[in-house]
Amino acid sequence: MKLKNNTIALDATDYKILEALREDARQTYTDIGEQLGIAHSTVYDRIKRMEQYGIIKQYTTIVDAEKAGAKKITAIMTIYTEPKESEKVAEKLCKAPEILEVYTSLSEELQIIAKITAENQESLHTFIANSIAPLPGVLRIRTSILTKKFKENAFSIVSDPKKITFIKETRNIERRETV
Amino acid sequence: MTSETTPKSLRTIPREKAFYFFTSIGNYTGLSASSLKDFLEKINQVNIKSLEFHLNRGDFEKWLNEVLEDKKLAEQLGRLQRSNLSGDILRSQLYEIVSRHYKELTTRAAFSM
Numbered sequence: 001m002k003l004k005n006n007t008i009a010l011d012a013t014d015y016k017i018l019e020a021l022r023e024d025a026r027q028t029y030t031d032i033g034e035q036l037g038i039a040h041s042t043v044y045d046r047i048k049r050m051e052q053y054g055i056i057k058q059y060t061t062i063v064d065a066e067k068a069g070a071k072k073i074t075a076i077m078t079i080y081t082e083p084k085e086s087e088k089v090a091e092k093l094c095k096a097p098e099i100l101e102v103y104t105s106l107s108e109e110l111q112i113i114a115k116i117t118a119e120n121q122e123s124l125h126t127f128i129a130n131s132i133a134p135l136p137g138v139l140r141i142r143t144s145i146l147t148k149k150f151k152e153n154a155f156s157i158v159s160d161p162k163k164i165t166f167i168k169e170t171r172n173i174e175r176r177e178t179v
Numbered sequence: 180m181t182s183e184t185t186p187k188s189l190r191t192i193p194r195e196k197a198f199y200f201f202t203s204i205g206n207y208t209g210l211s212a213s214s215l216k217d218f219l220e221k222i223n224q225v226n227i228k229s230l231e232f233h234l235n236r237g238d239f240e241k242w243l244n245e246v247l248e249d250k251k252l253a254e255q256l257g258r259l260q261r262s263n264l265s266g267d268i269l270r271s272q273l274y275e276i277v278s279r280h281y282k283e284l285t286t287r288a289a290f291s292m
Contacts, residue, residue, distance in 0.1 A: 075205060125204045133199040133207045143205025 008053045013038065017046055018056070025059045072117050074100075075124055077132070078142040079112040085137020086110050092135055098127055109139075121145065186284050188215050188249035198242050202228040215247060219281055222274045230270055234260050252280045 010018075013036065020032045029047070033040040050056045065072055081089050086104060090112050093099045101115040118124035128141060197213040200221060210225050212218035222230065233239050237260060243253035255276050264272055 077205065080209075121204050125201070128205045128207065129199050129201065130195075133201075133211070134195045134197065136194075138207070140209035141205060141207035145204070 008049065008055065010050075010055070013042075014046055014050065017043060018050070021047070021056070021059075072119060073121065073124060073145055074115065074117050075143050075145045077112075077114045077116055077128070077144075079114065079132065080109050080139040080141070081112060082137040082139060083110050085135075086112060089135050089137050093132070096127075096131065116143075186249075186288060188243070188247040188252065189284055189288060190214065191217075192246060196246050198239075198246075200225045200229045200233070202226055202232055215249070215252075215277070215281055215284070219274070219277045222270065222277060227266060227270055230273060231265055234269065234273070249280075252277065255280065 016036050017032060020027060020035060029040040029043040032043045036043070047056065079089065079093075090102050090104055093102045093112065093114050098118060099114050099116050103113045105111045105113055116124065116127070118127060124143070124145070128143065132138060133141060191214045194211070194213065197211045198218060198221075200208045200210045200212075202208055208225055208229055210221050210229075212221045234256070237257070239256045240253045240260065243249045243256065256273070259269075259272060259276060262272075
């Protein structure tokens with residue numbers, strides 16, 4: 001972990017700590033230290049620093065809604081928008097509790113991709129018809145209701161030290177080529 | 180034509196109360212109607228799947244009743260729903276019913292001025 005111009009550069013140990021937390025955020029500093037062969041105080045320092053710099057944003061709980069008895073449906077919406085209005089539309093979507101995730105994407109047309117949850121198909125449709133379609137700048141909407149989940153994982157962190165070494169080596173090679 | 184003599188269903192309504200045409204659950208066509216005149220025009224423009232989708236769900240009837248407060252036209256479209264028409268026949272029937280009703284309202288409004 002290096003600090004430069006008030007920004008933080010993570011090293012292989014930081015990535016390993018993040019990966020360990022991603023697997024189980026309730027592990028103790030000692031558990032993580034033992035896994036990685038480093039002192040628990042090192043783990044503590046690095047985690048605190050990553051929290052301080054917003055790299056670790058929060059510790060949360062992933063709930064299996066189905067097992068919890070919540071019979072909700074989830075859908076992915078592609079919202080085509082006028083370019084000038086896309087940010088405003090995305091910001092408004094972010095405020096709705098029904099919307100779980102919001103992204104923008106640039107393909108042939110400017111799109112907003114959002115993940116939405118609802119009690120059932122009817123309430124999904126009502127929400128889209130009453131709250132999203134009327135937003136200024138919305139051109140059209142495509143919605144796909146998700147039927148079966150095969151995999152769900154948070155953002156994967158490079159945990160393999162070989163891969164990190166490879167990245168560093170690649171950077172070195174690039175540097176040599178540009179000189 | 181003043182606002183007092185204009186039937187409610189001939190007024191232009193705010194965008195949040197407009198009718199938004201979908202082809203299926205969550206699939207918005209990009210077309211909407213903010214007045215009865217607008218609605219009439221959109222009947223000829225929108226994908227036929229959208230007309231079938233909304234008519235079968237009773238969405239037109241509901242919007243006419245609750246937003247435009249046009250009970251008479253809502254009832255007529257309710258009867259059309261029960262006729263189980265589809266495709267271009269449905270489109271032409273729907274257009275004819277709404278067009279006739281719109282003419283009646285505009286004629287009546289013109290005479291009451």
